[in-house]
Every structure is written in C-alpha cells, then in structure tokens.
Amino acid sequence: MREKILQAIRKFQIETYLVTEKTVEGAELYFIKKELDMRRMKQDAVSAVTIYRDFETDGKKMRGSANINIFPEMTQEEVDEAVKGAYYAASFVKNPFFELPKGKKENKVQVKSTLCGKSLEEIGDAFVKALYCVDVQEDAFINTAEFFMEKTTTAIYNSEGIDVSYEKSSVNGEFVVQCITPQDVEQYQEFAYDDLDTEALTAQAKEALERVCDRARAIEAPEKGNYKLLLSGKNVRTLIDFYMDRSSSGMVYPGYSSYQAGMDVQGEKVQGEKLNITLHASNPYSSEGIPMKDLTLLKEGELKAIHGNARFAYYLGVEPTGIYSAVKLDNGTKTLEEMKKEPYLYVVSFSDFSMDSFSGYFGGEIRLAYLFDGEKVTPVTGGSVSGNLLELQKDMAFSTERYKDKDYDGPFAVEFHGVAVAGK
Incomplete structure (x- = not known):
C-alpha cells in the first residue's frame, strides 16, 4: 500500500x-453457554491517509486537511482518485497553519507484554479457561461470550521524515451473565487487556455471576434523596475522563476548558483527597508518530501538563x-470496608453511566446497587444517580484496593457525599 500511496502523492x-x-x-471465538459456536481468523489492513493543503485566506496562512482510507485491494488508479479527491477537499478546510511533528526512520518496536511470544490460539485458550472456570x-451462568485476540502492526510515516512502526498484542471481548431465579435477568460485561x-x-466473571444473582433478587x-455514593471499577475510570478531557489541548485551545498548567483543578479548601494522575503511554508512538x-x-490536585496532538499544541x-x-x-486512603461503615448507596451496575466533561455532570440509571441503611444491605434496582464532579471533587475519597484493565490502573472505588438519587 505504501508505494501506491506515495506514487499518488508524487x-x-x-x-x-x-x-x-x-x-x-486476529482470531475470534464465539460461545453459546460453554459450547464453541464459531471460530474465525481474520487478516485486515488499512492505511489512514491525511492529505494537507496550504493556502491563504485574507492574508492568513491556512493548512486544510482531508482524510481517506486506502485498502490493499485498491488499484493504483483508485488510489490516485482517492488522493486527488482528498487534496481537493482539503482546500475547503480553513484551519490556521500548524506544523506537523518531525522525525526520522526508526527500528520497529515490539511492545513488551506477557502476551508476547504466544500464538493467538494460546491466548484465546487461556482467556476462555479463565472465564469459564x-x-x-x-441457575446463574454465562449465556454467551465473545473473544477477540489481535496482533497489530502499526506503521506511521509523514512528509516531515517520521517513519516508525510497532507491533502489539491485545485481547478484548464481552460476555453476558444470566440468572433465572427468582426472576430471569441478564447483565452485559466487557473486558480488554x-x-x-x-x-x-476470572475475578470479573465471578463477581458478575454474584451480582446477576443479586440483580434477580432486587425488586425495588x-x-x-441524597446519599453517600460509592462507585467502583470502570465507573471510576469514566469519572477520570473529566480531568483527561479538560486538560487536553483540543478543549483548552477553543476555550471549552479553562485549565492551565499550575492551577489547582480541585479548587481551594479540599477536604477529601487530592488527585494524583499519570497519563500512561500504552503505545510507543501516537497516531501522528510522536x-x-x-x-x-495532576500532582496533589495541581495540573502539570496540557496534552494533545500536534495541531492544538502548536496553537x-x-x-x-x-x-x-x-x-x-x-x-487512596480508605479501604472499601471503611467506606461501608456508614449508610451508603453502592451502585455497581448502570444501564448507561456517563460523564459530561463540559458541565461536570455524571450519572445514569441504576441496574443494580447495594443500599446500606445502617443495619442491613439490600440489593435495589431502578432510579437514577445525578452528581456534579465540580461540586463533589473537594470531598471525595479513593480506596486502597486497586483495579486494573487496559486503560485504567488505580483505586477500585471512590466515595462521594450528598449525591442526588431519583427513586421511588
């Protein structure tokens, strides 16, 4: 594909x-209950091409761009037409001029992990056993499951000399747990490593089976009212999107975020824990070859960096x-058991949990939660949670227990106070 693309560019x-x-x-496995329903191998390739075009508007230098996808089965004539069309389309995109990152040719990088050296079949077998054990x-079982094992080679090159590549293995998938008594309910789960x-x-599957049983017993x-709210796992990761988004150059440059390096993003008089967040480089290069x-x-609640792509960084x-x-x-500083000593609402499953990085509002409809009234714990379902991180971030606590998946490595749970819940 490279030579066809470069020939069209020339x-x-x-x-x-x-x-x-x-x-x-890639290798894909599809299960119905414990039986393998389908096995599929795949080999895909695509080149995402961005064509830039410089021009002036009212004496101001612009750099327009247009994106196209090139596939191996395309002929040279088809590639030529696609590149020509992108170059024409780029003339209508009036972005202020910016520089692309510069670089040179580097040796291919093998992203190190415990998946390296293992075949797709070996990886699939290991995760299938881990799930079904x-x-x-x-009366409670895994209804369906899908596994996707991939070895991906990424090559990035541009007109400024960058020519880098890396190889990486990963696995992701989803499964549905079902409990048939006292009522028939299902819950969806996904994973990525x-x-x-x-x-x-294995721990996720075990917990999912326990919780779907509790969901089957939950009827009210x-x-x-306002509750002490506990959230855990992927829901904590969703909350952290707020700080990642607000500190990105793509939100700072157009004025959607007022974040600046050195500011205390949690404000003054923080009564809870101050945030310490590190952005993790899961790949050796960005999609631009950086x-x-x-x-x-964040270090003790203070913003240390604005992050993002080349265009907004240049601006x-x-x-x-x-x-x-x-x-x-x-x-964090509290164990989960310490968080549970006082009355709380611990939501473990939402129909859809979302975080609005513009307003700070988060929430979702409750599928399963545990309500502790000071004496007993009752599984509940229905109603919804609504909170604002801008208001709650001064008084929150994280757990000492940790949770890890592909995109998150941090405290398992977070505690908020005075969060509004719409219920019966």
Missing part, C-alpha cells in the same frame, strides 16, 4: 501528508504529547 505534487498503516492478524452454577491477565478476567428502587511516554497530569505553544487513552492513579 503524481499530484502533494508536499504534506501523514499515513498511519495498520495490519491486524467460575461457571459452575445451574494488553497482558495475559487471566486472573483479572431506593428512596428518593514518541509517547508516561506524563504526570497553544506547548509540546505535543500525543493523545492518551490509559491512565494511572495513586492509591
């Missing part, structure tokens, strides 16, 4: 471009870091 005398080529070797009940973390999947919604490394985002006059998807947090 043909139309295009000076500025960026290409990210991905080749994926806890499926031992008759860059390591052979089979113990984590919590009373309407070398990536772990970056301290802000900061160093381009690439776009991060993974995050690490320091341990």
Whole structure:
C-alpha cells in the first residue's frame, strides 16, 4: 500500500501528508453457554491517509486537511482518485497553519507484554479457561461470550521524515451473565487487556455471576434523596475522563476548558483527597508518530501538563504529547470496608453511566446497587444517580484496593457525599 500511496502523492505534487498503516492478524471465538459456536481468523489492513493543503485566506496562512482510507485491494488508479479527491477537499478546510511533528526512520518496536511470544490460539485458550472456570452454577451462568485476540502492526510515516512502526498484542471481548431465579435477568460485561491477565478476567466473571444473582433478587428502587455514593471499577475510570478531557489541548485551545498548567483543578479548601494522575503511554508512538511516554497530569490536585496532538499544541505553544487513552492513579486512603461503615448507596451496575466533561455532570440509571441503611444491605434496582464532579471533587475519597484493565490502573472505588438519587 505504501508505494501506491506515495506514487499518488508524487503524481499530484502533494508536499504534506501523514499515513498511519495498520495490519491486524486476529482470531475470534464465539460461545453459546460453554459450547464453541464459531471460530474465525481474520487478516485486515488499512492505511489512514491525511492529505494537507496550504493556502491563504485574507492574508492568513491556512493548512486544510482531508482524510481517506486506502485498502490493499485498491488499484493504483483508485488510489490516485482517492488522493486527488482528498487534496481537493482539503482546500475547503480553513484551519490556521500548524506544523506537523518531525522525525526520522526508526527500528520497529515490539511492545513488551506477557502476551508476547504466544500464538493467538494460546491466548484465546487461556482467556476462555479463565472465564469459564467460575461457571459452575445451574441457575446463574454465562449465556454467551465473545473473544477477540489481535496482533497489530502499526506503521506511521509523514512528509516531515517520521517513519516508525510497532507491533502489539491485545485481547478484548464481552460476555453476558444470566440468572433465572427468582426472576430471569441478564447483565452485559466487557473486558480488554494488553497482558495475559487471566486472573483479572476470572475475578470479573465471578463477581458478575454474584451480582446477576443479586440483580434477580432486587425488586425495588431506593428512596428518593441524597446519599453517600460509592462507585467502583470502570465507573471510576469514566469519572477520570473529566480531568483527561479538560486538560487536553483540543478543549483548552477553543476555550471549552479553562485549565492551565499550575492551577489547582480541585479548587481551594479540599477536604477529601487530592488527585494524583499519570497519563500512561500504552503505545510507543501516537497516531501522528510522536514518541509517547508516561506524563504526570495532576500532582496533589495541581495540573502539570496540557496534552494533545500536534495541531492544538502548536496553537497553544506547548509540546505535543500525543493523545492518551490509559491512565494511572495513586492509591487512596480508605479501604472499601471503611467506606461501608456508614449508610451508603453502592451502585455497581448502570444501564448507561456517563460523564459530561463540559458541565461536570455524571450519572445514569441504576441496574443494580447495594443500599446500606445502617443495619442491613439490600440489593435495589431502578432510579437514577445525578452528581456534579465540580461540586463533589473537594470531598471525595479513593480506596486502597486497586483495579486494573487496559486503560485504567488505580483505586477500585471512590466515595462521594450528598449525591442526588431519583427513586421511588
């Protein structure tokens, strides 16, 4: 694909471009209960091409861009037409001028993990065993499961000399747990790992089976009111998106976020824990070929960096870091048991939990929660949670227990006070 793309670029005398080529070797497994229903192998390749075009508008230098995908089965004529069309389309995109990152040819990087050296079949077998080893009940079981094992080679090159590549293995999937008594309910789960973390999947499956049984017993919604709220696992990770998004150059430059390096993002008079967040470089290079490394985002609640791609970094006059998807947090100061000593509402499953990084509001409809009234714990379902992180971030606490998946490594649970719950 590379030679076809470069030939088209030379043909139309295009000076500025960026290409990210991905080749994926994959294996897919589909289960109905414990029986393998389908096994599928795949080999995919695509080159995401960005064509840039410089021009002036009212005496101001602009750099427009347009994106196209090039596939191996395309002929040279088809590639030529696609590149020509992108170059024309780029002339209508009036972005202020910015520089692309510069670099040179580097040797291919093998992303180290415990998946390295193992075949897709070996990886799949290990995760299948990890999931189904806890499926031992008759009234609560894994209904369906899907596993996707991939070895991905990514090559990135541009007109400024960057020519880098890396190879990485990963696994992701989903499964549905079902309990048929006293009522028939199902709950959806998903997982993703860059390591052979089979113990984590086993723990997730065990917990999911326990919780779907509790969901089958839950029949009432919590009373309407304000609660001490506990959230855990992936829901904690969703909350952290607020700080990642607000500190990105893509939100800072247009004025959607007022974050600046050195500011205390939690405000003054913090009564709870101050945040310590590190952006984790899960890949050696960004999609623009920028070398990536772990970056301290918040230290004791103080913003240490603005992060993002080359374009917005250029506009802000900061160093381009690439776009991060993974995050690490320091341990909290409370155990989960200490959080549970006083009355609480612990929501473990939402129909859809969301975080609005513009307003700070988070919430969702409750599928399963545990309500502790000071004497007993009752599983509840229904109603919804609504809170604002801007108001609650001064008085929150994180657990000493940890949770880890592909994009998050940090405290398992977080505690808030006075969160509004709509219930019966």
